[in-house]
Amino acid sequence: MVKAVVGANWGDEGKGKITDMLAKEADIVIRFQGGANAGHTIVNDYGKFALHTLPSGVFYRHVTNIIGNGVALNIPLVVGEMNHLVERGVPAPHLMISDRAQVVMPYHILLDACEEERLAGKSYGSTKSGIAPFYSDKFAKIGFQVSELFDDAILEEKVKKVCTLKNVLLEHLYHKEPLKPEELMDTLHEYRDMVAPYVGNVSEFLYEAIRAGKNILLEGQLGTMKDPDHGIYPMVTSSPTLAAYGAIGAGLPPYEIKKIVAVSKAYSSAVGAGAFVSEIFGEEADELRRRGGDGGEFGATTGRPRRMGWYDCVASHYGCRLQGATDVALTVLDVLGYLDEIPVCTGYEIDGKVTTEFPVTCKLEKAKPVYEILPGWKTEIRGIRRYEELPENCRKYIEFIEKHLGYPVTMISNGPGREDIIYRESTLV
Numbered sequence: 001m002v003k004a005v006v007g008a009n010w011g012d013e014g015k016g017k018i019t020d021m022l023a024k025e026a027d028i029v030i031r032f033q034g035g036a037n038a039g040h041t042i043v044n045d046y047g048k049f050a051l052h053t054l055p056s057g058v059f060y061r062h063v064t065n066i067i068g069n070g071v072a073l074n075i076p077l078v079v080g081e082m083n084h085l086v087e088r089g090v091p092a093p094h095l096m097i098s099d100r101a102q103v104v105m106p107y108h109i110l111l112d113a114c115e116e117e118r119l120a121g122k123s124y125g126s127t128k129s130g131i132a133p134f135y136s137d138k139f140a141k142i143g144f145q146v147s148e149l150f151d152d153a154i155l156e157e158k159v160k161k162v163c164t165l166k167n168v169l170l171e172h173l174y175h176k177e178p179l180k181p182e183e184l185m186d187t188l189h190e191y192r193d194m195v196a197p198y199v200g201n202v203s204e205f206l207y208e209a210i211r212a213g214k215n216i217l218l219e220g221q222l223g224t225m226k227d228p229d230h231g232i233y234p235m236v237t238s239s240p241t242l243a244a245y246g247a248i249g250a251g252l253p254p255y256e257i258k259k260i261v262a263v264s265k266a267y268s269s270a271v272g273a274g275a276f277v278s279e280i281f282g283e284e285a286d287e288l289r290r291r292g293g294d295g296g297e298f299g300a301t302t303g304r305p306r307r308m309g310w311y312d313c314v315a316s317h318y319g320c321r322l323q324g325a326t327d328v329a330l331t332v333l334d335v336l337g338y339l340d341e342i343p344v345c346t347g348y349e350i351d352g353k354v355t356t357e358f359p360v361t362c363k364l365e366k367a368k369p370v371y372e373i374l375p376g377w378k379t380e381i382r383g384i385r386r387y388e389e390l391p392e393n394c395r396k397y398i399e400f401i402e403k404h405l406g407y408p409v410t411m412i413s414n415g416p417g418r419e420d421i422i423y424r425e426s427t428l429v
Contacts, residue, residue, distance in 0.1 A: 005022065023063055027214040099145070102138050150192060269292065312345040
């Protein structure tokens, strides 16, 4: 069976924990898109970890972890992550990297930083991980596939072509030193040697795994609002963040994806620029940020403080709909236990009219949140394992959100650890 774990919102929903938890029953866990520009935070018996490219199944010895062809593969970072896990006592993970994945090059990271500097106050809030230049090159057909690292004739021809193109930008737009073909070849040879032990034919491997009845878990990065087609364009990432892309980014048939878990926080958070209707500011935001997550709401990759907001039913319904959610996992519910009252955004006011449908970006910029205020439960809920044992107001909060989502909330995370999870039978009809 193939399941997907994806974000319903802006990313940072707690997908790492849900994937880590579900990986216990999986044989294979696959990252199918994105790169090292965002991370998944996981807390388990080995400690607290922020994974940037490695799949969240790396803490289980029985799992084969796969980096799919849809991923922006930063080879030194992946190898560094592997080494870091082993140094902290985690058994060396079983890792497979698609021979069709493409490689993030040092000049992608350089060009990303140069463009952000050039745009200054009008930048897109890039993490400067090279993601946009990488995907631009991939679709311009001048990227380097992993398989090509083992063919010097192909590499030499491409390196000359790439240097000619990139040096025009570097020298005349950004006023930087030009790339040197011989140095680029040396880098590619280093990457080849680093990645060689892990390279394989992933789509064939998955074909055989499906035939053998293996449990496969697809792991997405970021969330619906950062999808380049359906998100808050142009303040989006550069690869599709929807579960549907899991079939392409991993290399398996779309009809094999039987279950899609859309992860959504019990409040809202976002990193980077872009419209964020339910955003809060000042001390109210600072308090939620301090209490949020495990150690506060800061980006797992960048360390940037996340923008904070109340739960947004409009965005979350849209996010679950685009993901095709069969299940919703509601995370960090325990964080809200300090509040007397909890606002929930149930509509957007745009040009004097209230809508519950998530609009295109130019209209989204005008939207004002319409709130309903729910009573808080004012108590600690960590340690509770049965839904019926949650405080009444806590259960009402979950059921209120579920009603507005229109998708079943079947998992509730009430703490950072693997065991901090409540399963529930939805009554949604």
